[in-house]
Amino acid sequence: MKALTPDTTASAALQETGTGLELRNITHAYGPVTSLDDVSLSVAPGEVLCLLGHSGCGKTTLMRVAAGVECQTSGEVRINGRIVAGEGGFVPPEKRGVGLMFQDYALFPHMTILKNVLFGLKHLGRAEAREQACAALARVGLLDHAEDYPHALSGGEQQRVALARALAPRPGILLMDEPFSGLDKRLRDKVREETLAILRESRASCIVVTHDPEEAMRMGDRIALMRKGRLVQVGAPRDFFENPADLAAARFFSELNELPGTVVEGGVDTPIGLFRRDIYFGSTLEGLGLGAPVRVVIRPSGLMLGRKSGQDRFMEITREIGQNLGQATVMATRFVGEMDILTLAVEGYDHPFHARLAPGLGFRSTETVSLRPLPRETLVFPEV
Numbered sequence: 001m002k003a004l005t006p007d008t009t010a011s012a013a014l015q016e017t018g019t020g021l022e023l024r025n026i027t028h029a030y031g032p033v034t035s036l037d038d039v040s041l042s043v044a045p046g047e048v049l050c051l052l053g054h055s056g057c058g059k060t061t062l063m064r065v066a067a068g069v070e071c072q073t074s075g076e077v078r079i080n081g082r083i084v085a086g087e088g089g090f091v092p093p094e095k096r097g098v099g100l101m102f103q104d105y106a107l108f109p110h111m112t113i114l115k116n117v118l119f120g121l122k123h124l125g126r127a128e129a130r131e132q133a134c135a136a137l138a139r140v141g142l143l144d145h146a147e148d149y150p151h152a153l154s155g156g157e158q159q160r161v162a163l164a165r166a167l168a169p170r171p172g173i174l175l176m177d178e179p180f181s182g183l184d185k186r187l188r189d190k191v192r193e194e195t196l197a198i199l200r201e202s203r204a205s206c207i208v209v210t211h212d213p214e215e216a217m218r219m220g221d222r223i224a225l226m227r228k229g230r231l232v233q234v235g236a237p238r239d240f241f242e243n244p245a246d247l248a249a250a251r252f253f254s255e256l257n258e259l260p261g262t263v264v265e266g267g268v269d270t271p272i273g274l275f276r277r278d279i280y281f282g283s284t285l286e287g288l289g290l291g292a293p294v295r296v297v298i299r300p301s302g303l304m305l306g307r308k309s310g311q312d313r314f315m316e317i318t319r320e321i322g323q324n325l326g327q328a329t330v331m332a333t334r335f336v337g338e339m340d341i342l343t344l345a346v347e348g349y350d351h352p353f354h355a356r357l358a359p360g361l362g363f364r365s366t367e368t369v370s371l372r373p374l375p376r377e378t379l380v381f382p383e384v
């Protein structure tokens with residue numbers, strides 16, 4: 001429904017300041033396979049941009065082009081306003097001032113932590129290199145481990161050493177490809193938070209590649225979503241939640257309950273009833289003629305349930321919001337800590353729905369409930 005979002009925000013910042021990383025109309029192919037198709041993206045100093053997309057969509061290739069280890073077939077790369085790859089010339093990777101922290105960028109096992117960090121500082125004199133390496137290790141809280149070998153450190157600590165190594169030369173641009181992929185969830189959350197604080201301090205323009213939408217939401221000032229070598233949407237995390245560019249983008253960010261529908265005078269007709277235009281869709285139905293096939297999607301967190309009796313608190317909270325649309329039978333309830341996940345058999349529709357509710361509301365299997373989708377968690381897209 002929404003037009004593709006050009007990357008205007010950071011571009012504007014770049015034009016004003018002439019600093020940061022800018023990728024203009026980058027196209028790249030591996031033989032007959034087009035891996036990047038006219039990608040334009042920019043990252044301002046101090047900004048963290050998360051590059052998100054399914055496996056094989058071109059994320060790593062874009063980072064490699066930015067770093068200079070891969071050459072685009074057309075388009076240009078600029079750093080601080082200067083062309084580093086394109087018609088105006090080519091600056092080799094080591095002269096671009098780009099720090100890399102790639103998935104497979106493991107530490108050298110036979111070198112101490114300090115020597116690992118010193119590795120990227122060969123261009124400096126001994127004393128200066130040591131000072132800078134120690135400062136980088138202190139920043140990630142590992143100066144005490146300078147003389148240890150990597151095997152003596154935990155996975156999270158090793159990751160922080162890799163970050164120190166990437167940051168030690170004080171790069172203006174930092175490219176991180178799945179930097180937390182080897183860590184379990186708890187450690188990942190911790191290292192990610194620490195990394196983010198360090199990135200803020202460094203003021204580098206930073207791209208972080210991930211295929212995890214939650215990670216992108218947590219880390220990115222902006223997110224760039226890629227699909228099949230193209231940029232689908234660039235924007236703040238909230239934009240992706242409120243205005244995903246298309247159905248696939250919405251599906252990427254959360255599980256959805258989906259309903260086929262048809263645009264009619266008053267809204268959208270679906271197997272569970274009429275979603276009123278004024279309550280649910282506002283202007284988003286503009287441009288879709290009467291009779292147009294659409295897909296209505298409801299996030300599980302936005303599907304409220306009502307009991308038949310009007311006495312309980314839950315109904316009171318939601319009475320003013322949305323419409324009651326259809327009925328369902330609770331098939332299963334699953335307690336997952338901070339929420340309950342309910343599976344629902346919807347009357348008149350043969351696909352089960354899921355609802356995520358605050359725990360303790362006491363819905364039981366076989367109970368009949370009314371369905372009340374919240375407008376802010378209900379979206380509509382043209383059927384493709």
Ligand SMILES: Nc1ncnc2c1ncn2[C@@H]1O[C@H](COP(=O)(O)OP(=O)(O)OP(=O)(O)O)[C@@H](O)[C@H]1O
Pocket residue numbers: 030033034035053054055056057058059060061062211
């Ligand atoms: N060296 C190569 N030779 C040929 N094709 C390649 C090569 N590297 C990548 N490709 C192809 O280019 C496309 C983009 O790959 P890329 O590694 O950039 O994707 P990605 O989004 O980083 O994937 P992942 O998340 O799995 O790392 C894919 O179709 C991939 O198969």
